[in-house]
Amino acid sequence: DTGVSQNPRHKITKRGQNVTFRCDPISEHNRLYWYRQTLGQGPEFLTYFQNEAQLEKSRLLSDRFSAERPKGSFSTLEIQRTEQGDSAMYLCASSLGTGGTSPLHFGNGTRLTVT
Amino acid sequence: DAKTTQPTSMDCAEGRAANLPCNHSTISGNEYVYWYRQIHSQGPQYIIHGLKNNETNEMASLIITEDRKSSTLILPHATLRDTAVYYCIVRPSGSGGYQKVTFGTGTKLQVIP
Numbered sequence: 001d002t003g004v005s006q007n008p009r010h011k012i013t014k015r016g017q018n019v020t021f022r023c024d025p026i027s028e029h030n031r032l033y034w035y036r037q038t039l040g041q042g043p044e045f046l047t048y049f050q051n052e053a054q055l056e057k058s059r060l061l062s063d064r065f066s067a068e069r070p071k072g073s074f075s076t077l078e079i080q081r082t083e084q085g086d087s088a089m090y091l092c093a094s095s096l097g098t099g100g101t102s103p104l105h106f107g108n109g110t111r112l113t114v115t
Numbered sequence: 116d117a118k119t120t121q122p123t124s125m126d127c128a129e130g131r132a133a134n135l136p137c138n139h140s141t142i143s144g145n146e147y148v149y150w151y152r153q154i155h156s157q158g159p160q161y162i163i164h165g166l167k168n169n170e171t172n173e174m175a176s177l178i179i180t181e182d183r184k185s186s187t188l189i190l191p192h193a194t195l196r197d198t199a200v201y202y203c204i205v206r207p208s209g210s211g212g213y214q215k216v217t218f219g220t221g222t223k224l225q226v227i228p
Contacts, residue, residue, distance in 0.1 A: 004158070006158075031212055033212070033213060033214070040220065041220060042200075042202055042217075042218030042219050042220055042221055043159065043218050044218075045213070045214050045215075045216070048212055048213070048214050050212075055212075055214075056214045058214075091158050091159075093158070093159075093213075095212070095213070097212065101147055101164060101208050103149060103161040103164060104151075104159075104161065104213055105161065106151075106158030106159045106160070107158050108156070108157050108158045109157075109158050
């Protein structure tokens with residue numbers, strides 16, 4: 001179990017630029033989640049995948065955000081035309097979606113700063 | 116899904132037991148209680164979960180009241196490395212995922228030397 005890996009750990013970008021983050025989940029986990037976390041708050045759900053299918057998106061996920069999980073393995077989260085309000089920690093988590101009680105396993109996140 | 120309430124912050128002396136409470140008065144019969152913690156600059160880490168029986172693992176114990184409206188996470192011998200934000204969440208069992216789970220702001224536990 002190598003854990004959930006996220007890259008990059010930190011990203012500084014200028015307002016209006018596009019950014020892309022990558023998440024590599026635990027290999028046997030078929031569910032993958034993206035969360036956003038701002039200072040002093042808990043993680044907020046953005047979207048999730050079961051295998052390659054994106055099954056739900058939060059209202060927090062504006063049209064500028066898009067997520068993919070080709071082949072049901074790694075996932076990418078892209079933010080287009082970044083705004084200062086997008087500055088946050090973006091967390092990825094994975095779990096076994098067997099219908100049981102499998103816990104979430106989080107990566108250490110990508111911290112985005114939009115200047 | 117049920118929401119949880121937790122104290123904003125707590126202190127605990129190093130070596131003593133840390134008892135972190137969580138209220139989940141609207142919990143449904145099929146919802147489990149999960150605890151996670153988040154050390155600064157890291158992602159949340161799973162600790163333990165339970166339905167109605169008390170649970171123990173190598174990290175902590177979870178005590179759930181008989182009416183299931185509240186629970187307590189116990190770290191038996193707190194160390195400085197246990198300083199973190201602790202989140203209590205509820206989530207239904209079955210095929211549903213975590214998309215409707217609310218993490219809230221958690222309890223910031225400070226372990227004091």
